Amino acid sequence: MFASELSDEDYAATLVAEGLIKAAAALGQHRRLYLSDCFGLAPQQVFAALQGHLEATAPPIEVSAADGSTHTLLAIDLLGTLGRGGYMVPYLVTTGQAGSNVGTAGFAAFLRDALPPQHEGRPTVLLVLDRKPVETVKTAAQDASELPELEWSQLLETAIDDSPSDVKLLLTEAIHLAGEQLPQTATTIGRLKHLGACADATAAGASLYVLGPFVSDPDAQTTPRARLKESMRWRQNLDAWSSPDEDLDARLRPRYESEDDEGLARVRSARGPFGLDYSAFKLADLPVVGGLAELARLAHPLRIRGAAAATAQNRAATWIPGGGTIALALATPASRHETVTLRWSDGTVEDLSLAPGALEISFDVSGPGWKYVTVQLSGGQSAVLAVSTTPGAWAPIEVSLGIDPIVGAFLCGDQPQVVALAASSAILGQATIHIAPDANGERQEVATRFAGPKQQFTSWSRPGSPTASRDLTTPNPH
Structure with missing residues (x-):
């Protein structure tokens, strides 16, 4: 599941130990604390995490017992931790072998009064780690699990x-x-x-x-x-x-x-x-709770990435000089595996796999000239695109954006009305038609000019084809 040498409880014990150190440093005065349980962690686990912070080079604290014997305790130097600085002395109560900071419940009770309030001029904080601390310790110390630093x-x-x-x-x-x-x-x-x-x-x-x-x-x-x-x-x-x-x-x-x-x-x-x-x-x-997963839907209006584009409803004329990848944005991330079908005007059919979480439908366009494609989603929604891969400073598009992806042409009325599309997707202005087609219902190659070499596109005039307004604006006149 996770590539780590530390177990979940080891990680938790490390965080609890760091919280105890921060809390002790923030106290800034001599205090007694005890910890019997912290979200299921045993005192031994917390002590093990604290041991890595014990400073063997810090001045040892010596405590004299009633029998005249001397016990040496290691401390955690809090000077480098946020707070006023001092020393924290963790002491683990165990029934096993005693050590420098490990021993009996009786000795922990003894430390309550025997640990000097200051060491080397700095305050000390005693922390007793005991699953069942004796009353002598509990009545004279604060439960460390109630410290803000150890809140859930x-x-x-x-x-x-x-x-x-x-x-x-x-x-x-x-x-x-x-x-x-x-x-x-x-x-x-x-x-x-x-x-x-x-x-x-x-x-x-x-x-x-x-x-x-x-x-x-x-x-x-x-x-x-x-x-x-x-x-x-x-x-x-x-x-x-x-x-x-x-x-x-x-x-x-x-x-x-x-x-x-x-x-x-x-x-x-x-x-x-x-x-x-x-x-x-x-x-x-998994399907959506309570029913079937919602099918993917295209953004409305169409949003296109990777190419200059002019859009209207479910239609778009796009320009990607030299070819490349075009992406259509989805209204929301796809919630399930779906198939998107591309039907090109030359008869080619492609199936694209739409993965859960996908934000767009992307496909490649290559080859010279104009390409016409229907993008069909599994839920029935579709978009029609005319794509030019011709290099240049602009691309000609028929202003009505009537597109017939089967014939492979722009639909027009009596005569095409063409504007120049910039790489920024801005409309540069109206282009001049140099070879006007006969409006006889057949596909015609139309040559247009706008500030540079001629550009070609295909139109198809038929009864009822869209007719665009002739009141065009030219944001960037040439």
């Missing part, structure tokens, strides 16, 4: 504080939405820390299922709030439907269009004797 919300925030910005944004939204549904355990803190260490939001989204209220969703960052809410609804349903007295397949099957749906197959395969393996499928494999 603070630990969650700290767990992702150093994460990449896109990961932090996604996980912050997940924490906010999940709220009390996140188990308040050290395991949750550690898992969040592991997620925060992901290289990007795609990787973090793919592993979101480890937190409990979510399913895997590599595309969660595309629309975080909406997708996380959907993820939580599905996790709640799947957890309930996976119980022994439920028929998971009977719950799922009616929500898919086909028995052979690949997403359904992955969810079915994920079921085992101990429930669902949430690493085996993702949100894109």
Whole structure:
């Protein structure tokens, strides 16, 4: 799941240890603290994390017992931590072998009064780590679990504080939405820390299922709030439907269009004797809660990337000199696998695969001259494009944007009315027609001129073809 040498609880213990150090430094005076439990972490785990901060080179603190014996304690130097500086002395109560900062409950009670309030002129903070601290310790010390630095919300925030910005944004939204549904355990803190260490939001989204209220969703960052809410609804349903007295397949099957749906197959395969393996499928494999996933829709009006374009309703004339990739924006990210069909005027048919989370439909255009294509979505929506790949300073387009993708031409009335399209998608002005076609219903090659060499395009005049206004403006006259 995660490539790390530290376990979830090790990570949590590290964060708790850092919180204790910050809290002790902020006190700025002699205090006694005890910690018996912190979100399920044992005192030994917290002490192990604190040991890495014990300064062997810091001045040792010597404590004299009633029998005349002397005990040496190591301390954590707080001078480099935000606060007034001082020394924190962690002491672990154990029934096992005693050591420098490890020993019996009786000695911990003794330290309550024996530890000097100051060491080397700086205040000391005693921290007793004991699963069941004796009353002598509890009545004279503060429960460290009540410190602001160890509050649940603070630990969650700290767990992702150093994460990449896109990961932090996604996980912050997940924490906010999940709220009390996140188990308040050290395991949750550690898992969040592991997620925060992901290289990007795609990787973090793919592993979101480890937190409990979510399913895997590599595309969660595309629309975080909406997708996380959907993820939580599905996790709640799947957890309930996976119980022994439920028929998971009977719950799922009616929500898919086909028995052979690949997403359904992955969810079915994920079921085992101990429930669902949430690493085996993702949100894109599931339909929208309560019904079938919404089919992809093109943005309205059309939005085109990668080429200069003039658009009207579901039609566009585009210009991409020398060819390249054109992309049509979707109204919302795709929610399921779909096929988009391209039908070119030369009879070529292409099927494009649209993946869940996709934001646009992209395809390549190559070859000289004009190309005409219908972009057909599986839900029935379509767009018609005329694409010029001819190099130059501008491209001619028929102002009505009437396009016949079967004939492969612009539709016009008695005579084409042509404007010059700039690389910025601006309309430069009206172009001059040098060879006017006969309006006889046949395809005609039309030569036009506007500040430079002639440009060719194809028109087709037929009864009822669009007729454009002759009142054209020229933003950039030549």
